[in-house]
Amino acid sequence: MDNEKVIIDKGSILPLYHQLKVHIESNIESGRWSPGTLIPSERELGETGNISRMTVRQAINELVNEGKLYSVRGKGTFVSRPKIEQGLSTLTSFSQDMRKRGMRPGAKMIEAFTHEAGEKIAKELDxxxxDKVYDMYRLRLADDEPMALERSMIPMDLVPGIEKESMEDRSLYExxxxKYGLEFHEAKQTIQAVLLHxxxxxxxxxxMDSPAMMTERVSYLNSGRTFEYVRSYYRADRYQYSIYLNQAE
Amino acid sequence: MDNEKVIIDKGSILPLYHQLKVHIESNIESGRWSPGTLIPSERELGETGNISRMTVRQAINELVNEGKLYSVRGKGTFVSRPKIEQGLSTLTSFSQDMRKRGMRPGAKMIEAFTHEAGEKIAKELDxxxxDKVYDMYRLRLADDEPMALERSMIPMDLVPGIEKESMEDRSLYExxxxKYGLEFHEAKQTIQAVLLHxxxxxxxxxxMDSPAMMTERVSYLNSGRTFEYVRSYYRADRYQYSIYLNQAE
DNA sequence: CAGTGGTCTAGACCACGAG
DNA sequence: TCGTGGTCTAGACCACTGA
Structure with missing residues (x-):
């Protein structure tokens, strides 16, 4: 018997709608509410949690936008059928990527310094x-074994003082x-097969001459400003890229 | 002088938030509010249109979700920079892909026959x-030059009589x-770097031993049934894979 | 400090679905 | 007819930014 007496804690720092959202998500993930299930009505959820209907709607709206629920006027709100695994084409850092693959990420600094952008980089970073860029070249490890070479360049004005941070074994994105409140939400990436020098x-x-996957990525901040240019070489014997494709329209 | 006297028509059948949304979008699209512009505050928009702030927020929220605006607490709401091209991670056929790259697609049949699935293929196709599968091996051309080797396998019961179709220079998907009314809308694909035998x-x-990109794709019909398994080898000197990434959440 | 967006309330009326 | 989600109001307090 899993008693869910207290759904919403008004004393929490977390927004009420966020608490409700988490509560609904856990009901879905745990399977208590299986796909196709009619969930409690907005008014009912409001009474149960002692919160207003508009607050309930905010939680539900976000879940609808994320595709986890769908609403039908006059009928109610239902749990969506699961898609094929989500997020195969989502933006992840090396560290996140490796953790998802069940490996322990790491990094060894090769060099890091600041220099003028130059023509190619200026064009990529707009x-x-x-203009000065922070240029960081690292060997990326997975379970302590070399997995990739990664060279990141970021406009220096976005990350003043970054050269004093220790990057060994730490996620740049974290x-x-x-430290800088920088978050991006989109990127353009190209992938090619190459031979290693x-x-x-x-x-x-x-x-020498082993195959590798070279990726080039340009990331953008929410504001649309170009944020980083990264070129990486992944060992072909250890790495394969997975992606989920949608039919346009 | 573009007088915007009437922004919101309370007599309209259209929701107020929708009217405001359209109004904001037209200001963005026309260039009156260029990227980076601080738009009027929520309270101001409410007064101008004589609608409540919550209604204004609904309009703005949707535009933020669509990536057209972004909000910064304490500062205001701004017009986003235009997006990178969309649809870089959408599902396309070789033919569509080549046309998008400005090249003329073609195909040369190497072999095509029907056989039992066997263990690996049965697993991929579920x-x-x-069970019988239709197995088609083709050399794919771009501007009459070899670009890729493509081997497709489809459960035979989905495509009875397909062996009588001519596939030379034709798009399989078309x-x-x-002929079969088959349309898929999602697929899972992996990409690796390999050396060619x-x-x-x-x-x-x-x-020999040139680098290539090997892709494996499994496509699904709308019904969720697995529809085809394709393995391709792309010449690394002619092909590079582009993808648009979104931040999850 | 004033102004902004973020959160929240307690109502209200509507259009729609199903019995 | 009743219950649902869709829309909308007129307030409120908060955390944050920038002068």
Whole structure:
């Protein structure tokens, strides 16, 4: 018997609608509310949690937008059928990606310094040729074994003082979020197959001319400003890229 | 002088928030509010249109969700920079893909026959090991030059009589749609970097051990049934994969 | 400090679905 | 007819930004 007496804690720092949202999500994930289930009405959820209907609606709206629920006027709100795994084409950091694959992410700094953008980088980052960029070159590890070489460039004005941060074994994105409040929500990425040159192959501890996947990514902040340019080389023997495709329209 | 006297018509059948949404969108699309512009505050929009702030928020919320606006607490709401091209991660056929890249697609049949699925294919297509599949192996051309090797397998019961169709230089998906009414809307794909063996390299007219991108795709019908399994080898010197990424959540 | 967006309330009327 | 979600109001307090 799982008693769900207290759904909403008005003393919490978390918004009430967020608490309700989490509560609904847990009912879905646990299977208590299976796909197709009619969930309690908005008025009922409001009474149960002792919150107003508009607040309930905010929680439900977000879940509808995320595709977890769908509403039918005059009938009610239902749990959606599960899609094929979500998020295969979502934006993730190396660290998140490796954790999802069940491996422990790590990083070894190769070099990090600040320099003028130059023509190619200026174009990618949509800044002036003379603008400074923070340039960080790291060997990325998965379970302590080399997995990829990753070179990130960020306009220096977005991350003043970043050169004083320690990046060894830390997620760049976590630092960017926590220290600079930077969050992006979209990126454009290209992927190609290449052969590794001697130096790169050595760092990745594979034979020269081994195949690799080269990815180039340009990320954008919510404001639309270009935020980073990253070029990575992934060992083909350890890495494969997965993606979920939707039919347009 | 563009007088915007009447923004909201309370007599309209259209919801007030929808009218305001359209009004904001037209200001963005016309360029009156360019990217980065601070738009009027929620309270101000409410007064101007003589509607409540909650209604204004509904309009703005939807536009924020669509990525056209972004809000910053304590500062205001701003027009987003225009998005990167959409649909880079949508499901396309080889033919569509090549046309989008400005090249003329083509195909040369290598072999096509029917056989029992076997263990691996049965698993990918979610059918029985003894079920028949249609197996088609083609060289794909772009502007008459080899671009990829493509091997498609489809459960035979979905496409009876397909062996009588001519597939040379024709889009498989077009035939499937026109003759069998088959349409899919989602797929799962993996991508890896590989080296080409002698035989494949020869067909693609590149040196042996050239790099290539191998993709594996499993497509699903609207009903959820697995529909095809495709393995392709793309010449790395001619092909690069582009994808648009969204931040989850 | 004033102004902004973020959250929340306690009502209200409507259109729609089903019995 | 009753219950549902869809829309809307007129307030309120909060946390945050910037002067």
């Amino acid at each position: 800044i002036s040729v003379e 630092i960017l979020y926590r 001697a130096k790169e192959a050595e760092m990745l501890r594979v034979p | 059918i029985s090991v003894e 035939i499937l749609y026109r 002698a035989k494949e390299a020869e067909m693609l007219r590149v040196p």
